[in-house]
Amino acid sequence: MEGMDKEPWFFKDLSRLDAIRMLLAPGNTKGSFLIRESESNKGSYTLSVRDLDNNAGDTVKHYKIRNMDKGGFYITARIAFNSLSELVKHYSREADGLCTTLIKPCQTRIPQKPWWQDEWEIPRESLKLERRLGGGAVWRGIYNNHTKVAIKNLKVGTMSTSAFLAEANLMKNLQHPRLVRLYAVVTQEPIYIVTEFMANGSLVDFLKTNERRQHDHKHPHRHGISGKAQTLWLREWRLLKRGITSTGTCGRPTSWCLRTSSARSPTSASLASSRTTSTRREKVLNSPIKWTAPEAINYGTFSIKSDVWSFGILLTETVTYGRIPYPGMTNPEVIQNLERGYRMPRPDDCPEELYSIMNLCWQEAPEKRPTFEYLRSVLEDFFTAQKQQYQTQPC
Numbered sequence: 001m002e003g004m005d006k007e008p009w010f011f012k013d014l015s016r017l018d019a020i021r022m023l024l025a026p027g028n029t030k031g032s033f034l035i036r037e038s039e040s041n042k043g044s045y046t047l048s049v050r051d052l053d054n055n056a057g058d059t060v061k062h063y064k065i066r067n068m069d070k071g072g073f074y075i076t077a078r079i080a081f082n083s084l085s086e087l088v089k090h091y092s093r094e095a096d097g098l099c100t101t102l103i104k105p106c107q108t109r110i111p112q113k114p115w116w117q118d119e120w121e122i123p124r125e126s127l128k129l130e131r132r133l134g135g136g137a138v139w140r141g142i143y144n145n146h147t148k149v150a151i152k153n154l155k156v157g158t159m160s161t162s163a164f165l166a167e168a169n170l171m172k173n174l175q176h177p178r179l180v181r182l183y184a185v186v187t188q189e190p191i192y193i194v195t196e197f198m199a200n201g202s203l204v205d206f207l208k209t210n211e212r213r214q215h216d217h218k219h220p221h222r223h224g225i226s227g228k229a230q231t232l233w234l235r236e237w238r239l240l241k242r243g244i245t246s247t248g249t250c251g252r253p254t255s256w257c258l259r260t261s262s263a264r265s266p267t268s269a270s271l272a273s274s275r276t277t278s279t280r281r282e283k284v285l286n287s288p289i290k291w292t293a294p295e296a297i298n299y300g301t302f303s304i305k306s307d308v309w310s311f312g313i314l315l316t317e318t319v320t321y322g323r324i325p326y327p328g329m330t331n332p333e334v335i336q337n338l339e340r341g342y343r344m345p346r347p348d349d350c351p352e353e354l355y356s357i358m359n360l361c362w363q364e365a366p367e368k369r370p371t372f373e374y375l376r377s378v379l380e381d382f383f384t385a386q387k388q389q390y391q392t393q394p395c
Contacts, residue, residue, distance in 0.1 A: 004084065007084075007088075009033060016036075016048075019062075022106050023049075025184075028050055028106055028107050030100055031050065031101060033050070034105060035065070035084060038064070043067070044066065048061070049062075049099060075087070079096070122194070123186075128142045139151045139152075141194075147183075150195045150197045152194075180198060289331040290325040291310045292309075292310065294309075295366060296309075304372070308369045313361075315354065316350075343359065351382075
């Protein structure tokens with residue numbers, strides 16, 4: 001449309017995913033918005049608006065802008081507008097059915113080069129490190145004097161600069177309400193990755209709290225809710241990052257998110273270089289053995305099927321309030337027992353149906369383990385059945 005390219009809120013060729021990423025980036029708040037061309041219906045438009053949900057946190061809502069036969073636009077048939085500018089002016093005055101009024105156009109930065117120094121780059125001076133979280137390289141900090149953030153810095157000797165920046169680049173493409181959100185990066189030494197601050201810490205910390213137990217008493221159908229959240233994430237992104245232990249998974253006050261945690265995870269490259277079983281065992285003993293599939297322990301073979309195994313282990317943590325898998329066993333004992341075909345017994349209060357799903361994940365032969373798409377389907381069926389059963393119980 002002639003003249004529309006000059007409007008600060010008009011992003012013609014922006015994809016839905018990029019719209020989410022940009023609206024959730026620093027500089028935007030509830031009510032930030034943009035209008036883009038529809039991906040599914042060329043010639044039509046979509047209004048994308050940042051909102052703040054009490055349960056999910058910051059989210060982005062999308063509204064179809066429909067074309068009228070004789071010209072003009074509308075979101076709801078109750079009211080039509082001659083132009084997109086009129087539409088924006090109206091919803092800037094009142095929400096009128098939208099999630100919020102339109103406050104300001106989406107803010108973005110001019111891209112820089114090289115590839116990692118893009119709109120995510122921020123000056124180091126905008127960050128203040130307050131307190132180290134745990135014993136690692138992550139700090140609680142403040143961004144721009146008001147936003148609480150988590151700041152991960154590259155510790156010397158832990159991983160290469162390129163791998164650290166690759167992790168940040170991966171997170172740029174993972175903007176979702178159930179995921180820890182990347183806010184920014186500092187690519188000059190010392191390198192920082194700046195992410196959303198999770199008040200409840202890691203998932204395992206939250207699982208051990210009274211709040212989690214009270215949550216389960218109020219919502220008994222939500223066994224394994226974090227697993228459900230992660231299957232939704234898998235469906236959305238078709239991507240799995242190694243290291244899905246509950247210590248690498250963070251808890252929002254009322255929801256869940258998966259955090260990339262490459263520093264905890266063994267890589268096939270580091271293990272495949274082992275020439276003997278003994279050398280290989282020495283290397284993997286320093287890895288999260290209790291979450292690792294047998295073929296990855298023994299041969300350094302990591303695949304989507306070894307991730308399925310790890311996912312099954314994670315499910316046990318969600319129903320045992322963060323109990324470490326294989327309680328009472330050392331890592332060498334776990335390895336020996338797995339070689340004999342041992343599997344963890346069903347945890348107390350774990351439904352038989354959910355335990356059956358865990359055992360599917362722990363098939364000895366990787367090819368016999370289910371796909372994540374299958375797991376998503378059966379878990380959603382399980383949660384639906386649990387919810388219906390709970391709702392039909394007498395009060």
